[in-house]
Amino acid sequence: MKKSSWLLLTILMVTISSMLFTPFQQHAAAQGKHAKTLVMGTSADYAPYEFVDTKKSSDVIGFDVDIARKIADRLGYNLEIKDMDFNGLIPALDANRVDFVMAGMTPNAERKKKIDFSSVYYKASQMIVTNQKSIKKVKDLQGKTIGVQLGSIQEKEAKKIASQVNDVAIDKQNKVTDLVEQLKSGRMDAAVIEDGVAVEYLNKNPDLSGFKIPHSDATGTAIALPKNSALTEKFNEQIATMKKNGDIEKIAKKWFEPKKKASDEKRAIIDFSEIFPSVPFILKGIVTTLQFVVVSIIFGFLLGTLLALCKIGGVKPLRWFADAYTSIFRGTPLILQLIVIYNATPQVTGYKISAFVAGVLTFGLNSAAYVSEIIRGGINAVDKGQREASMALGIPKSAMMRQIILPQALKNILPSLMNEFITLTKESAIVAVIGTMDIMRRAQIVSADSYRYLEPLLVAGVIYYVMVMILTVLGRMLERRMSRSD
Amino acid sequence: MIDIEKLHKSFGKNDVLKGISAHIEQGEVVAVIGPSGSGKSTFLRCINFLEVPTSGRIVYQGEEVTAHAAKLQAVRKRIGMVFQHFHLFPHMTVLENITYAPITVNKVGKATAVQKARELLQKVGLADKENEYPNRLSGGQKQRVAIARALAMEPEVILFDEPTSALDPEMVKEVLEVMKSLAHSGITMVIVTHEMGFAKEVADRVLFLDGGLLVEDASPAQFFAAPKSERAQAFLEKVL
Numbered sequence: 111m112k113k114s115s116w117l118l119l120t121i122l123m124v125t126i127s128s129m130l131f132t133p134f135q136q137h138a139a140a141q142g143k144h145a146k147t148l149v150m151g152t153s154a155d156y157a158p159y160e161f162v163d164t165k166k167s168s169d170v171i172g173f174d175v176d177i178a179r180k181i182a183d184r185l186g187y188n189l190e191i192k193d194m195d196f197n198g199l200i201p202a203l204d205a206n207r208v209d210f211v212m213a214g215m216t217p218n219a220e221r222k223k224k225i226d227f228s229s230v231y232y233k234a235s236q237m238i239v240t241n242q243k244s245i246k247k248v249k250d251l252q253g254k255t256i257g258v259q260l261g262s263i264q265e266k267e268a269k270k271i272a273s274q275v276n277d278v279a280i281d282k283q284n285k286v287t288d289l290v291e292q293l294k295s296g297r298m299d300a301a302v303i304e305d306g307v308a309v310e311y312l313n314k315n316p317d318l319s320g321f322k323i324p325h326s327d328a329t330g331t332a333i334a335l336p337k338n339s340a341l342t343e344k345f346n347e348q349i350a351t352m353k354k355n356g357d358i359e360k361i362a363k364k365w366f367e368p369k370k371k372a373s374d375e376k377r378a379i380i381d382f383s384e385i386f387p388s389v390p391f392i393l394k395g396i397v398t399t400l401q402f403v404v405v406s407i408i409f410g411f412l413l414g415t416l417l418a419l420c421k422i423g424g425v426k427p428l429r430w431f432a433d434a435y436t437s438i439f440r441g442t443p444l445i446l447q448l449i450v451i452y453n454a455t456p457q458v459t460g461y462k463i464s465a466f467v468a469g470v471l472t473f474g475l476n477s478a479a480y481v482s483e484i485i486r487g488g489i490n491a492v493d494k495g496q497r498e499a500s501m502a503l504g505i506p507k508s509a510m511m512r513q514i515i516l517p518q519a520l521k522n523i524l525p526s527l528m529n530e531f532i533t534l535t536k537e538s539a540i541v542a543v544i545g546t547m548d549i550m551r552r553a554q555i556v557s558a559d560s561y562r563y564l565e566p567l568l569v570a571g572v573i574y575y576v577m578v579m580i581l582t583v584l585g586r587m588l589e590r591r592m593s594r595s596d
Numbered sequence: 597m598i599d600i601e602k603l604h605k606s607f608g609k610n611d612v613l614k615g616i617s618a619h620i621e622q623g624e625v626v627a628v629i630g631p632s633g634s635g636k637s638t639f640l641r642c643i644n645f646l647e648v649p650t651s652g653r654i655v656y657q658g659e660e661v662t663a664h665a666a667k668l669q670a671v672r673k674r675i676g677m678v679f680q681h682f683h684l685f686p687h688m689t690v691l692e693n694i695t696y697a698p699i700t701v702n703k704v705g706k707a708t709a710v711q712k713a714r715e716l717l718q719k720v721g722l723a724d725k726e727n728e729y730p731n732r733l734s735g736g737q738k739q740r741v742a743i744a745r746a747l748a749m750e751p752e753v754i755l756f757d758e759p760t761s762a763l764d765p766e767m768v769k770e771v772l773e774v775m776k777s778l779a780h781s782g783i784t785m786v787i788v789t790h791e792m793g794f795a796k797e798v799a800d801r802v803l804f805l806d807g808g809l810l811v812e813d814a815s816p817a818q819f820f821a822a823p824k825s826e827r828a829q830a831f832l833e834k835v836l
C-alpha cells in the first residue's frame with residue numbers, strides 16, 4: 111500500500127472515532143436545576159401540542175411541553191425531551207427509553223392494554239375542516255370524502271358522521287399534515303381535526319374553512335406512562351392541582367388562541383419563502399446523516415469483507431453462518447430490522463442503545479450482507495492463476511488475500527460497491543422513524559411547524575441528491591485511480 | 597535433489613498420474629514432453645503441491661513435502677514456478693511484481709530487493725520497463741518478467757509449465773534465449789515443453805509421459821535419435 115493511502119486511512123479513522131464520541135441525540139436541555147431528570151417522549155410534528163419553531167431554534171415547544179415542564183419542576187425533576195416518530199412512542203415507553211409520553215395522546219382501550227394513562231389534562235372537541243365554502247354543517251358532507259388520522263378519536267367521529275349522512279367515504283392518513291395537504295390538493299373534501307390543531311391550520315390557510323361538530327366526542331389528552339409506574343399517582347395529583355389553580359387554562363390560552371387572521375391573498379402551491387428561515391434547521395441534519403452514513407458504510411464494509419472470507423474459506427460452520435446471515439438480512443425489510451434492533455436490544459440486553467447506535471448497527475449489519483455477496487463474487491472472479499502464482503512464491507494466505515486477491519477484486523466490484531453505498535445514503539432516511547435528527551426527520555418537523563408540506567421535503571430531496579452526486583464523483587475518481595494499471 | 601516416488605493423482609474417477617517415479621539431480625535441466633492430456637502439467641504441479649498427490653511421495657532435499665501450511669511455504673520459497681499464462685500481478689508494476697515476494701516472504705530489505713530486481717531485469721533485457729504495469733507489456737515481455745519474479749526468490753529449482761505456448765511465434769525466441777542462459781548458470785530446471793528443438797539442445801535429460809505413465813527417461817541424444825517405445829516413436833513422428 112502507498113504511503114498516501116495509509117495517511118488517508120489514518121485521517122479517516124481519526125475522523126470517525128471523533129464522531130463516535132460526540133453526542134448525537136438532540137437532548138433538549140436537561141440543565142440541572144434539580145438532581146434528577148425525567149425523560150419525556152414526544153413526536154414534535156403536532157403543533158401546537160408539540161413542535162419545533164424551526165425558524166428560531168431546535169427546541170421542542172408547545173402546549174404539552176409547557177405542562178410537562180411545570181409538572182416535572184413541581185415534582186423536583188429536570189425535563190429532557192426525546193423526539194421520535196409517533197408510532198415509536200409506545201415501544202419506547204415499553205422499553206423504558208422514556209419515563210413518560212406526552213404527544214396529544216388519547217387514552218383508548220387498545221393503548222391501555224400496554225400502558226397506563228394519567229387522568230385527562232385537556233379536552234378538545236372536533237372540527238370539520240374543509241376546502242369548500244359550501245360545506246357549513248355536517249349534513250353538507252353528503253357524497254363527500256372526509257379524512258382522518260388513522261387510529262384516532264377522529265376516526266370514530268368520522269364513522270359516526272358516515273352513519274348519519276349518506277355516501278360519506280372515509281380516507282385514513284398517517285399524520286395531520288398529510289390530511290391538510292390532501293385537502294389543499296383537493297383529493298379529499300373535508301377532514302376531522304381536533305379544534306386546537308385545526309385553528310392553527312385555519313389561521314395559515316385562507317382557502318380552508320371549518321366548523322365545530324356539534325355533540326362531538328371530546329378528545330381527552332392524557333399522559334402515557336409505563337404499566338404500574340410509581341409516577342402515575344404523582345402526575346395525577348399535579349394535574350388536579352393545575353386544573354384547580356388555572357395553570358392549564360393559562361397554558362391552553364397561550365397555545366390555542368386564534369392568532370392574527372391570515373391575509374386573503376392567494377398563496378402559490380409551492381412557496382419556499384415560508385420555509386426559507388427553516389432551511390438552516392434542515393441543513394444541520396447533514397452532519398447527523400453524514401456521521402450515520404459514514405460509520406454505517408465502514409462498519410458494513412469491514413463486516414461484509416469478513417463474511418465474504420467466511421463464505422469462500424474452507425471452514426464449513428463459518429460458511430453456513432455467513433450464508434444464513436446473508437439470507438436473513440436480505441430477506442427481511444430494513445425498517446423492520448431497525449425497529450426490532452432499536453426496541454429489542456434494551457429488552458434483551460438491558461442496555462439502552464441510542465437511536466444513532468441502533469441505526470448504525472442495523473444499517474451496518476444489513477449492508478454487510480449485501481457487501482459480502484458483492485465481495486465474494488469479486489474474489490471468485492479473480493483469475494485462479496493469481497492464487498497459484500502467489501502460492502508458488504510461498505506467499506502466506508493472509509498476505510495473498512490482502513495484497514494480491516482483494517485489491518484486484520475491489521477494483522472489479524467498485525461500481526457495485528458504490529451503488530450499495532449510494533443506496534445506503536438514501537435509505538438512511540428511514541432512521542427518522544426512531545427519532546434520529548437526520549435530514550428527513552428535520553424536514554418532517556419543519557413541515558409540521560410551517561404548515562407547508564412539499565417544500566421541506568423538496569429541500570431534503572435536493573440535499574440527498576447533492577450528497578449522492580458527491581459520492582458518485584468520489585467513486586469515479588477512485589475508479590480512475592485504480593485503473594492506472596490498465 | 598528431488599525424488600518422486602510412485603506418484604499417483606486422480607481427479608474423481610479420472611486417473612491422471614498412474615505411478616510415476618523419477619529422480620532429478622542438482623543442476624540438471626530436465627525436459628518433460630508428451631502428448632496433450634498425458635499428465636505433464638499435473639506431474640509438474642505435484643512437485644510443489646499445487647496439486648496434492650493422491651498417493652506417493654515427493655522428497656525434496658531429503659525431506660518429504662506435505663500439505664502442512666508452514667512447511668509447504670518454506671519448500672515453495674525454494675522452488676520457483678513459471679506458468680504458461682504468466683500470472684503476473686496486474687495491479688503491481690513490473691518492479692513491484694518482482695520485489696513483492698522477496699520483501700514479504702524472505703524479509704529482504706526494500707533497497708536490496710529493488711537492486712536485485714533491477715539486476716534481474718537487466719538480465720532478461722527489460723531494464724527500461726520497471727515502472728510499467730503488466731497489461732502494457734507484450735506476451736514475451738510478460739513471460740520474461742515472470743521468470744525474473746521467480747528468480748528474485750533465489751530458488752534452487754524452477755518449474756516451467758509450457759512457458760512459450762501462449763506466445764506469438766516471434767516472441768518465443770526471446771523467452772527461450774533467457775531460459776538457455778539460465779540453463780547455463782547451473783540452476784536446476786524442470787521444463788514441460790512442446791519445443792523439441794529447445795529440449796534437444798538445452799536439456800540434460802528427457803522424461804516422456806504418456807497416459808499418466810513415465811514411458812521413457814533418457815538423454816536427449818538417445819531419445820530423439822532412437823526412442824525405445826513405440827509410443828514415443830509415434831509421438832515424435834507427429835511433432836517433428
Ligand SMILES: Nc1ncnc2c1ncn2[C@@H]1O[C@H](COP(=O)(O)OP(=O)(O)OP(=O)(O)O)[C@@H](O)[C@H]1O
Nearest residue numbers: 607610612630631632633634635636637638639758
Ligand atoms: N483440476 C483438474 N480437475 C479435473 N481434471 C483435471 C484437472 N487438471 C487436469 N485434469 C485432467 O487431467 C488430465 C491431464 O491434464 P494435464 O493438464 O496434466 O495434461 P498435460 O499433459 O499438461 O496436457 P497439455 O499438453 O494439454 O497441457 C486431463 O485429462 C485433464 O482433463
Ligand SMILES: [Mg+2]
Nearest residue numbers: 636637638758
Ligand atoms: Mg499442460
